[in-house]
Amino acid sequence: DAGVIQSPRHEVTEMGQEVTLRCKPISGHDYLFWYRQTMMRGLELLIYFNNNVPIDDSGMPEDRFSAKMPNASFSTLKIQPSEPRDSAVYFCASSFHAGNTEAFFGQGTRLTVV
Amino acid sequence: GEDVEQSLFLSVREGDSSVINCTYTDSSSTYLYWYKQEPGAGLQLLTYIFSNMDMKQDQRLTVLLNKKDKHLSLRIADTQTGDSAIYFCAETLYGNNRLAFGKGNQVVVIP
Numbered sequence: 749d750a751g752v753i754q755s756p757r758h759e760v761t762e763m764g765q766e767v768t769l770r771c772k773p774i775s776g777h778d779y780l781f782w783y784r785q786t787m788m789r790g791l792e793l794l795i796y797f798n799n800n801v802p803i804d805d806s807g808m809p810e811d812r813f814s815a816k817m818p819n820a821s822f823s824t825l826k827i828q829p830s831e832p833r834d835s836a837v838y839f840c841a842s843s844f845h846a847g848n849t850e851a852f853f854g855q856g857t858r859l860t861v862v
Numbered sequence: 863g864e865d866v867e868q869s870l871f872l873s874v875r876e877g878d879s880s881v882i883n884c885t886y887t888d889s890s891s892t893y894l895y896w897y898k899q900e901p902g903a904g905l906q907l908l909t910y911i912f913s914n915m916d917m918k919q920d921q922r923l924t925v926l927l928n929k930k931d932k933h934l935s936l937r938i939a940d941t942q943t944g945d946s947a948i949y950f951c952a953e954t955l956y957g958n959n960r961l962a963f964g965k966g967n968q969v970v971v972i973p
Contacts, residue, residue, distance in 0.1 A: 752904070754892055779959050790965035791905075791950065804960060819863055850895075853904030 749802055754854035756842050761861055766828040767859045773842030780824050781851060783839040786822075791839075799825065811855055830861045866951055866964035873970045880941045882967045883953035891953040894927060896936045899948040899966070908936075908949075918943040938969075946971045 753772040773780045781796040795805040800817045817823040837858050841851040864924045866886045874880040888964040911918045911925045924937040948966040
């Protein structure tokens with residue numbers, strides 16, 4: 749397996765635009781996580797899914813953020829409208845719930861909102 | 863609740879040992895983890911320890927867990943330049959797959 753695949757790797761957008769980040773988890777993994785990393789706040793869990801169902805979205809900062817997982821091999825994180833304070837690296841991770849929880853991370857999407 | 867704290871920066875000479883510390887507040891944690899993040903990359907699991915263990919050794923890595931003080935440490939023996947990275951500790955609770963991360967500790971290895 750190629751690991752968790754995120755796209756795009758880099759995104760620069762203007763304030764007010766819609767941004768969609770994409771993630772393909774590792775095949776067979778039943779958990780998918782979206783994290784945001786900034787210097788100020790470190791690594792924050794935004795939302796996670798189990799078997800395509802959102803379990804905990806308490807980390808989603810505002811209604812401008814939404815996440816979907818239409819099937820086991822694809823998830824999106826959307827920001828609409830985007831703001832400069834959304835600039836961060838967004839990571840997707842997946843895991844297989846089998847006792848200990850090793851999460852496999854994608855390379856991340858570096859988002860810059862100008 | 864979950865609250866994981868780490869110190870921020872450590873500089874170490876190549877060949878020396880480095881120790882990174884982490885404290886957590888939730889005594890219900892079942893697994894505690896150390897992840898490594900190299901520049902421009904995602905996090906990779908280095909090692910983990912189950913909460914009923916005090917110590918785990920894995921090649922150059924030694925994890926110590928003090929449940930009484932809720933303190934977790936990672937010792938890297940014979941530190942190499944490839945060990946330069948940000949190290950995160952993380953915890954999960956029984957029955958909950960949510961991973962809570964600390965802010966990370968940047969380790970810089972000086973040749």
